[in-house]
Amino acid sequence: MQVTQRISGGSATEIADSVRALLERSDLAPGDLLPPVRTLADEIGVNRNTVMAAYRQLAGAGLIITRGRAGTRVVERSPVAQEGFAERGSLRDVGTGNPDPRFIPDPSAALSAMAGRPVLYGEPVIDPGLAAWGGAWMRGDVGDRPHRLTVTSGAVDAVERILAQALTRDDAVALEDPCFLASIHTVRLGGYRAVPVPIDAEGMTVDGLRAALEQGVRAVVCTPRAQNPTGASLSAERAEQLRAVLAEHPYVLIIEDDHFSLLSSEPFHSLVGPEHRRFALVRSVSKFLGPDMCLAIVASDPHTAERLALRLSPGTTWVSHLLQRLVLSLVTDEKARETITAAAAHYTERNAAFAHRLTSVGLSCADTDGLNLWVPLPIPAARVAAGMQERGWLVRTGDEFVLADPATAWHLRLTVHDLSDSDAERLAADLGETVRAASHTDGMG
């Protein structure tokens, strides 16, 4: 039986329910075409407006998408790559994006000294000590603008909740292109539309952001330092130009994901101008206290903070006070701070040394901030990845991070700060040879 014949109902809700039932039973699959409004209306004997209202309900729920003449289809969920280790295999993984565990402060002493009074429902959700420390930390960069603090379960959680309290399905969000995987994921899963903003060595381009604002984006997610994957950081001049563009859109929500914060070798420059009304500065502790610490501090305008608080309140969900106390005791501990300072120097030094090694094998990459190196290639990275696999390396190709820019696929994102000198030497040599061999085959072909 054709799909049209299996959809039924006399009202918009009944028709939408019958389509949902077909989806649940997999009688309709992602990508399947739904009947045109007129055909379905004639078939089941209802007014066209009723079918249109049913399709609107389904589109609002993110289940179908209407693309003008191309018709109405069941949405397809394209898979998005994830950060982390390869699941199995004997290859040496140099694409993890992880911090070096040797440079994550040991929490054992802090853990045993941390016990305190149990916290009950109805108490303030932020630990007072962490609020004082975090408040001072954030105030340095948020300045005099009215703002409030929120504690979330990490930066990715923060970005997701901040977008959810401000946006509805199909709203447009400006994302850096290439972009951090979890942000691509968040926008897709939330049913928002990603509007790519190209970036260069100084961050988002001015024309790119302007074009995104002209397209009506309601939020901008920006990484002010150590952009993932490129390592780019906003220069003072670029930040000023971007603030000028944003000044005309004071209610566009600016989310600054300053994930590298304490480890960054670059100064922080904000996109948020003095009159901007909706903003959130997000600082995760994941990079300097380890990804498992799952905590971020957010400073946002009072309106955003209030709506965020509704989603993080006693009785619903909040970040455990045990975790908050642990973070506080580490960030205020002298020895842990020394480890964090050493970590920052370690990442800068190891990445610069590897960038230097690359030049000696005929490749180059910019001296950037962050855990990773973003290496441009003369050929598509997928071909290099295949060659590197034969030499025992698992590399991460740029296409995983792409929104629109095809040049992204001609890059590798390498995590090399934890390699020994001899392994780093071998990796650079293998990369140089693989690129040479593949380029040679290109020339022959």
Ligand SMILES: Cc1ncc(COP(=O)(O)O)c(C=O)c1O
């Ligand atoms: C840009 C960016 N934001 C956020 C995160 C992760 O933050 P969290 O672990 O706090 O969610 C990462 C981790 O790689 C990142 O690169």
